[in-house]
Amino acid sequence: MCSQVRTTVLHPHYLPRTDISLALPNDVVVVNVAEVARSKWAKAMRVTVQNGDETKDQYFMKISQGDHGKNAIIGEFEGTLAIHAVTPEFCPKPIACGTFKVDHNNHFYLCNFYELAENIMPDPESLCADLARLHTQSKSPAGRFDFHCTTYNGDLPQDNTWCDSWEDFFAKGTRQALKVRDERASSKSKELEALLPALFDKVIPRLLRPLDITPALIHGDLWYGNASVVEGTDDKAIVYDPAAFYGHNEYELGNWRPERNRFTKEFFDAYHAHVPKSNPVDDYDDRLKIYEMGFNLNAAALLPDQPKYLQIWVT
Numbered sequence: 001m002c003s004q005v006r007t008t009v010l011h012p013h014y015l016p017r018t019d020i021s022l023a024l025p026n027d028v029v030v031v032n033v034a035e036v037a038r039s040k041w042a043k044a045m046r047v048t049v050q051n052g053d054e055t056k057d058q059y060f061m062k063i064s065q066g067d068h069g070k071n072a073i074i075g076e077f078e079g080t081l082a083i084h085a086v087t088p089e090f091c092p093k094p095i096a097c098g099t100f101k102v103d104h105n106n107h108f109y110l111c112n113f114y115e116l117a118e119n120i121m122p123d124p125e126s127l128c129a130d131l132a133r134l135h136t137q138s139k140s141p142a143g144r145f146d147f148h149c150t151t152y153n154g155d156l157p158q159d160n161t162w163c164d165s166w167e168d169f170f171a172k173g174t175r176q177a178l179k180v181r182d183e184r185a186s187s188k189s190k191e192l193e194a195l196l197p198a199l200f201d202k203v204i205p206r207l208l209r210p211l212d213i214t215p216a217l218i219h220g221d222l223w224y225g226n227a228s229v230v231e232g233t234d235d236k237a238i239v240y241d242p243a244a245f246y247g248h249n250e251y252e253l254g255n256w257r258p259e260r261n262r263f264t265k266e267f268f269d270a271y272h273a274h275v276p277k278s279n280p281v282d283d284y285d286d287r288l289k290i291y292e293m294g295f296n297l298n299a300a301a302l303l304p305d306q307p308k309y310l311q312i313w314v315t
Helices: 066-086 124-137 166-184 190-210 265-272 281-302 305-315
Strands: 014-018 029-038 043-050 056-067 095-099 106-112 217-218 227-229 237-239 244-249
Touching: 056 066, 066 106, 066 124, 066 217, 095 217, 095 244, 106 227, 124 217, 124 237, 124 265, 166 190, 166 281, 190 305, 227 305
Parallel strands: 014 095
Antiparallel strands: 029 043, 043 056, 056 106, 095 106, 217 244, 227 237
16 A cells, blocks of 8 residues: 655755855854756755854755755755664765755755765775664654655655555656656657566566565665765765665665676675575565666666666666
């Protein structure tokens, strides 16, 4: 059974219309705001402030536009907040999110700023120990597969309304990604359409219905671009930009299977040194394949003008 009603719960640090100075300590002055990165749907800024004692600190600020941008900002804030509550050393501390007073079409998310090492993958043990802690120590508030607000994979909104079964939740999310791809693509794929009946009627029920699992809080978009190492630490892993929800912990690993995401066998081994494979174990490889298909479908929806991702999915 799945819910048909979506509710959005805003954290007290959601600031309806403000400027970022109201989210910071009273004795700080913003001295510089510099763009550090940009994507198709957001830009990232480094905010430098001077404290009352004349020391300086830095914060990370993401800015997105429009209604989708606002919902994505809220989803990132709430997802990071949930992860931080379980594993505070594993992600930045979220500070606030809101809408700019001077421009109501622009929305921001604010957290601590970290200097990240370039082109370095986290140590498998460091990443997987914290990831295992997140998966095993988190608890869905209602014991369901869901999240209390919409979260975004890139600019792809995820349907996080609750389901009692993981099979139903995963199928619903897959249909959502297909719907978005159809809306954004110039034409439908007959090859893709031909595969869908077997996927929903046979493959998903066969592989996910036998599972007897407890919902775990997952990052939801853990590719190499959302995991890094903080400069000056001994390969200490940090993750960010989540598309969080309560789901099957092994779903997280589906995003590690594509070679483009740079997660080697060491990461799988390190994770399962902490968390055993779900029963039935004989279905493990096939489960991860359909989770991988889900992430490839997300890529096809995010980038409908790049047919390679759809081709990967259908093959």
